[in-house]
Amino acid sequence: MTELHHLTLAQLAAGLQKRQFSSVEVTRHFLDRIERLNPALNAMITVSGQQALAAAALADKKLDAGNAGVLTGMPIVHKDIFCTDGVLTTCGSRMLSNFVAPYDATVVAKLSQAGVIALGKANMDEFAMGSSNETSFYGPVKNPWDLAKVPGGSSGGSAAAVAARLAPAATGTDTGGSIRQPAALTSLTGIKPTYGRVSRYGMIAFASSLDQAGTLTYTAQDAALLLHAMAGFDPRDSTSVDVPVPDYSATLEQPLAGMKIGLLKEFFEQGLDEANAKLVRDALKIYESLGAKLIDVSLPNLPLSVPTYYVVAPAECSSNLSRFDGVRFGHRCENPVDLMDLYKRSRGEGFGAEVKRRIMTGTYVLSAGYYDAYYLRAQKVRRLITDDFARAFAGVDVLMGPTSPTPAFDIGAKVDDPVTMYLNDIYTIGANLAGLPAMSIPCGFLGGLPVGLQIIGPHFAEAKLLNVAHIFQRETDWHERIPEAYR
């Protein structure tokens, strides 16, 4: 018998509309799984079971009355970076371990208006700074494919929850790869839309010129449904772009014959495991068999993405995180002797080691005497990288390559060396610097661990990416694999 947690979002939606099962049944099924299976995974920080069941009961009334939307009654989890009115919102930090958000992020509000049920808040790297979900104040998240391995980060809780079938989908955010890399490491479909496509309002800021919200789902078809409900112009985000949101589901089946796929030469040359590269090449052969043309493309400045990112992102982080001062919200130290002591100890105690490292990196590159040598230089190299992408898209429809240099690594393996950890994002950071939409989809397994194929498109080409991913998923079944202990 097919269990509810074997169904995709699209299948659950169809079952809810046909009243084959109720939203309360679906919601209870996933809450039970969270209760039973989450303790070993640590994917969730907060579970809001009562609110979820109450919302599900309301959704069932709408479904019974026949005036429900396509996502009405669908339970998902939110990354704990999104503010949720009246619910603990920690961003994986001790700093916000007592913070009950007083309003909803636009992403949360839009999904809630679409009838989506929030099961709770997923664990994450502290303030989304990490590639392994080991920097969380709430402890590391385990990979459902192997509990000794990391699930990737920073949306590691979202990825682990969906991969272990604790929820049929999750929201995530991606500043340097934080949706795509965990999706690759847990065999999920992850999409980071174009910068400005989804509102950042109420999404706790890390690096404001790079942060973008997206989804982690089983299929591209599910991502199309969820992204359609999340995307759109928001006057409350000054970088939100006023471009109409297409119906992503309508173009999923477009044939790929004649499409031009650019293969990123630098990705295959730089730090890629040979067995990993073979799986990516096998995936590319499938596209070729569907009539797509493969074209080698070189982006000469791409190897500078990681150093560029580790100037730009910490600079913006040091500025954004200056708001945590122990005065209006967040952790406050005991018995401060004066205001300086209050600031310094509240921040020193409230932030974890990696967050402090990035704040200090950013403070240094923005400080007098170093601004030109680091920050301004990085902003100029960022343009060179962006121009490389623009030139590439003059000749191809999408770019493809690996998502991550290796499959999931051992918990604890890279925590002592930040630069080694930063290189996990070597293939994903470019899309953030250039503001481009990008996806990761499952393309095979190496030693029992998932591997992802990355697809990058021009600005606002989300529909094309989802189409390209969907057609691949019609031909393959990697995305249908479920880790044995969670079937």
Add this chain to the structure above:
Amino acid sequence: MSLTRTDVEGIAHLARLAITDSELPVYVDSLSKIFSFVEQLNGADIDAVEPMAHPLAGQTQRMRPDVVDDSDRHEKYQRNAARVEAGLYLVPKVIE
């Protein structure tokens, strides 16, 4: 590039972060590694390149009319504060 303890203490002060004596050598080491790593950027030819602050060409941040579009919710917001009195946030005495 190699930072000293004094450098890191100076950065921590600018960042308003209390760093313990046991944390300090860890940051001296890891920040030095990070700044050495980003020195790769020195090889890029950036003459006549405009710095890029926004990822979408031609986009600028919008202004909005300076009008009230929200209700007074300070009581709800202040529930997250460590110390509040009469609608004010309390901090240690600043002026003697």
